Amino acid sequence: MMKKGFLFTIMIISLSVILIACSGTNEEGKSDNGDDDNKQVEQVLKIANDQEPAGLDPHKTPAHSSVRIYSQVYSGLVEFDKDMNIVGDLAVDWNQPDDQTYVFNLHEGVKFHNGREMKAEDVKYSFERILAEETASHIASYFSNVESIEVLGDYQIQFKLKSTDATFLSNLTNASAVVVAKEVVEEHGDLQQEAIGTGPFKFVEWVPDNRVVLEKNEEYYKEGLPKLDEVIYYTMKDEAARLSAIRTGEVDLTTLTAQSASLLENQEKIDIKSYQSLEYSYVGFNVNSEILKDEKVRQALSLATDRQSIADIVWNGDAVISGPVAPSMGDWSIDVESHELYSKNLEKAKELLAEAGYPDGFEITITTASTYADMVDTAQILQQQWKEIGVEATIKQIEWGEYIDTWLNTSADILIGRNGSGTDPDRALNYFFHSTGSANVWGFADSDYDALVETGKTTVDLEERKTIYTEAQEKLLELSPNLFLVSPMKYVAVRDSVEGFTPYPHNGEYILDVTKK
Template sequence: MKTNQKVLGAAICAAMLSLVGCEKASEPKVTAEPKDKTPAQTETTTKENVKLAEVQELVRGNGTEPASLDPHKTEGVPESNVIRELLEGLVNQDGDGNLVPGVAESWETEDNLTFVFHLRKDAKWSNGDALTAHDFEYSFKRAVDPKTAAPYSWYLEMTTMVNAAAIINGEKDASELAVKALDDYTLEIKLEQALPYFVAMTSHTTLKPVHRATVEKFGDKWTLPANFVGNGAYKVAEWVVNEKIVMERNENYWDNDSTVINKVTYLPIENQVTDMNRFLAGEIDMTYEMANEHFKRMQKEQPDSLKVTPYLCSYYYGFNNKKAPFDDVRVRKALSYAIDREAVAKFIVGKGELPAYNFAHQKVAGLQVDTPDYATWSQNERNAKAAELLAEVGYGKDKPLEFTLLYNTSENHKKIAIAVASMWQKTLGVKVNLENQEWKTFLDNRRNGNYDVTRAGWCGDYNEASTFLSLMQSNNGNNDQFYNSPAYDGFMNAAMTAVDDAVRGDNYRQAEAQLAQDMPLAPIYHYVNARLVKPTVGGYPMNNAEDKIYTKDLYIIAK
């Protein structure tokens, strides 16, 4: 998933648990109280044995204004953070990244090709309508329908749902997607290829359900607060564009009795220093990320508030492979080699990020990669090779390469862009024009190829190598680098059809080697997640590698 401005890389733990077949997992962390009494009115929780604050409200920084609240119209992390509160899919994750039941109480498969989900009978929409398997059938078919123009429709193709690819390519009607409500509470999904991690993929934003009657009545305006009907723990109360999104508890949510926080507010704060200062002033409870230059100070001054957790994301610069001179691999390699990743990771971001020489996060479950040759060189050797390659193309001091580096508005991204541009200028004499754009415009221009070189980040949608490597396949709708390699596609297709884990892993290894050879993008570092969280926020997940935070699992502790 595309990142807006997450602060960055380190060791990932917590592989997915129980990917196929599930016994009913333990219920949320705060024990339900009698229905005539909300948890916020009780004095303690049985798990933490802490006194709860009288006011159960949470304010979060969210980086930027969401492009949409329609799960089939979004592709970024800021949007998913909000949608996770408003809509619930078949499965959720707990604080360690393990799968737990969502709308589906249980599921089973005998061959990893046909999956049957059994939905809970007490699930409802926020307007009181019953939530059924027919809602999921409608929603999945809407997501894959070309008429919807979902930026993440390719994700359904990656699940290998039967006919998904043909529907996306306009060869079949969306009604032919192999998702079927066998009855109101039984959903069957058939795949073309056996995927043992398919259930984990269903926790993704694009596979959240939408309320058909509301969508069909209001069209694109169905996400306005007055119209929104969701099935999550919260419902939209107020949305002031570029100011705040306020959500209140959904009394019709199936597990509302176990929810503690009554109201959550998301603020679109793009400047990390502003985010931090508002936290220090007591105006917000949780920042979106940390301002890099203040990290060490916060370690000393706010040790109880600073949270550094694993994060399954990669930070990179993408080259426009269909635009000269970036259609020449020598130019791409020269620019990539001249980036001092060690310096960026240690001094520019400096929170434990890992320098990256391959695309997929190096701690993704089961990933094995060959160390590319350039990763074994000293930075001086990389710089020398970069200058040599650029000279071969005809660029040098007398004819400097000049281009624009695009990034979305963020002080952290700006600092990295300035540092890398300086490296390029010093090593190669390159002239770099920096351009920042607000999130939605940035995404549109990147998707349409209106750039030379762009900042990019990718967060895993599930803990398996394909969540990263499928992005560079020529048929992937989010392949904003326009990379097209039959060899790479071949490795990925072989990996996705492999029955044996070792064969799949070997093809992933070869796919990474192909990326190092073709350099359609320049990996820079692998993330960690660092943010400020008030010590009074209980239940904060420290081991969820995808940073999936559910406010319904949090609570405010009395001071």
């Protein structure tokens, strides 16, 4: 009986060896054809977003919660590479017959997600739509210097400018300066709920307060990109929910505050990527308000503001004091901390209030987005600090959609927010504060300031531009249509199953090279 049992065991072992050999898998977990098992991993990236999109129309919606979605769906003529050099996107190349003329040669065979080929007529339509008054585009002022747009052929288009413009190419890199399909706009009225572009991902669905789903554009003109098959953006307004989701692997990637990022520093399977942002936090003033129309009141509030406390408390110390041009823009930004209005001086603040007719202070409402903890925390700190000069502030927290409408319509006296300085000082100084700037929602107008930024826009000499923009920043601090607070570090928590993700100051959500392992 023992002998029979032994022979039976040998037969079982032999059969197992044969089955393993037939399976084609070796001991390293690789199949005989050399493919790794993990190459079969589903290429789906799950991202937790802190906010619901405010709409998907790139020509109409500036909210970052929307930009992060539509920037994956649409393409523009040019873009920044990883080193912030301007390179072609839909444009193969371009030339300048003279200082006021740009001719772009387009890639042939690029298709919209509806299958139609993109041609020069689409470029012309898109920029005329941006400039049309009825569109009310937030980037119309970027291209107000465009005199004419002419189609020279199916794959060639010419922009003629009214004057030399040092910002034209960099403005074309904006995530909203993209090419859209006329028939889609006409069918839907706008693009707020529909997104059909030429970009690396196709829009699949938007389930409100839940998720936005994108899928790979198999006909994307850049060979081998994107590497992901699908991207799912989950709306998780509560940071605790995002923190839990990244810990458990429910999502692969999410942005976090400095405080939450510190909780994950030693967490297995999670990497924290940080970078100095081009953003700054601000206090926006409706300068047509009865109280705030006097610049002395705005200056008094600046003198009562301790920006370092905001950096330390709101951003856990991971923020630098900023002006309208964030310090990460290098030589373009000025040393704001040496400015008189950046030093806390309560006595001087009270003097200015008295001169403005408010010796005992005043009552006012600070409006902020309830879904952004940093904005709420900033409002609460300012409420405490301004009380020292007799200003009694009430905080009003509103949902994101209402917040965007409030910003657009200047329907709050004081608004807490965050802006991006952009990649050229023209955005920070012209777009937001020129009297006709598309994002000047504050009612601010000063002819001397306008003249400065207009000159800066048309000046090609680099050192001369820097001198002009230095003067413009100093004047803006003096007039204080906004109080510029701090520029924070940005933090992204990434699961170790994600490869190829690198956030950049000018593009913190570049995912074309990302794969899952």
